[in-house]
Amino acid sequence: MSRTIAVADVGGTHARFAIAEIEGGTVVSIGEPVTLGTNDHASFQTAWRHFCELNPGDEPNALSVAFAGPVDGEVLKLTNNPWVIRPALAKEKLGVDDFKVVNDFAAVAHAVGALGDEHLDHITGPTGPLPAAGVTSIVGPGTGLGVAQLLKTADGHAHVIATEGGHIDFAPLDSLEDKMLERLRKRYRRVSIERIACGSGLANIYEAIGAIEGKPVKELEDKELWTLAMEGKDAMAAAALDRFFLTLGAVSGDLALAHGANAVVLAGGLGYRIRHLFASSGFADRFIAKGRFERRMEAIPVKLVTHPQPGLFGAAVAFAKEHA
Structure with missing residues (x-):
């Protein structure tokens, strides 16, 4: 039996809403x-009401939200936006019977597990479809840097693991990056990889290079x-x-090693x-350049x-699986 639900993808800059049809777990x-x-609305609740006003009629009684931040706890806070969601109050405040919230890159991992190869462009490494089993690292530069894992088992099941891997430390790999880190430490108490490998990270790099070279920016x-730049x-x-x-190439390779991955999928609007x-970039070279593990990479x-x-x-997909 098919069911109509609403879905949302809430990031630091935009909140996207749509109506989805699910059936039999798919x-x-x-x-x-x-x-x-997101800057045009005071809260997720007011944005949701705006979406409902744009779609008058039979409003879906179920909502599944991909949320750009950790999703455990009583109050969920966006990493790059002041909006909050209180899951315990969501059904009452939003007027739905069923409510689900997943980390935004866990949602992308769910998508990767269900999408066909026609929705995946080849970047580097062996060609062909993704491996049928094993761990796939999901990495996505956007407003921030999202990271998740997709574990596919030999019996055809897919398990998603949400992470905050975008907040690991930035590790310089040459003298210029040493100087970049030194420069960025004057602005941030701690320099995570998200300060560089995301949309606003380009400005951080740009300003750091200008300061290092003594040139105006x-x-x-x-x-x-x-x-x-493009x-x-x-x-x-x-x-x-x-x-x-x-x-981005270096950190994608690092995450693949840390996850024991046999595939990497890049996602996000910026990517x-x-x-x-x-x-034509240095992504592939940096992805592979892992010393004794180059052949593996x-x-x-x-x-x-x-x-x-x-x-x-x-x-x-996450909602359909739960309510199959």
Whole structure:
């Protein structure tokens, strides 16, 4: 029997909502998403009400939310946004009978476990489909840096493990990165990898390189800086983008080693926007450069999710599995 539910993907910058159809533990369809700016709404509850007003009629009595932050505890706080969710009050406040919340990158991992190979672009390593069993590390640069694990067993089951791997320490790998770390420590008490391998991380790299080289840097919004870097019209911005790819490759390889992974999948809106630049970047070299484990790293396929809404799809998959 099919069921209509609402799904949401709540990040630091945007909250996306959609209507999904589920049946027999699988997702049948996802409707056209509605994207709302988190800065335009005081709370998740008001954003949810806005979405309901945009979709008058029979409102779904179930909601599954992919949430950009830890999802254990009585009060859930977004890592990069002041919104909070209180799961114990969610049904009452949101007017639904069934409510589920999962970490945003756990939702992406659920999506990866259910998506076909047609939704995955090859980045580096062996070609072909993802391994049928083993651990896949999910890594996603966006507003922050999301990390999760997908464990597929030989009997066809898939288990998702949420992590906060994006908050591990940044580990410099050359003299320039030593200087970058020294510079960033003046701004942050602790420099995590998320300070570099995410959307706002490009500005941190850009400013650090400018200070190291004694050159002036332009005061730009993140979007403007990314445009300059991707177009290659500003040498300093282009250098920052090169360093971004190097850092993302290094940390993706580190996470694969730490997870015992036999595959890595990159996700997130930023990863999708820069997908055409991976081949000409230093990502693959840094991913593989793990000393005595280089041969192991060469055997790990790295792919990128091309599904337009993996967070929403994954939230629907997580709900469908629980209510199968």
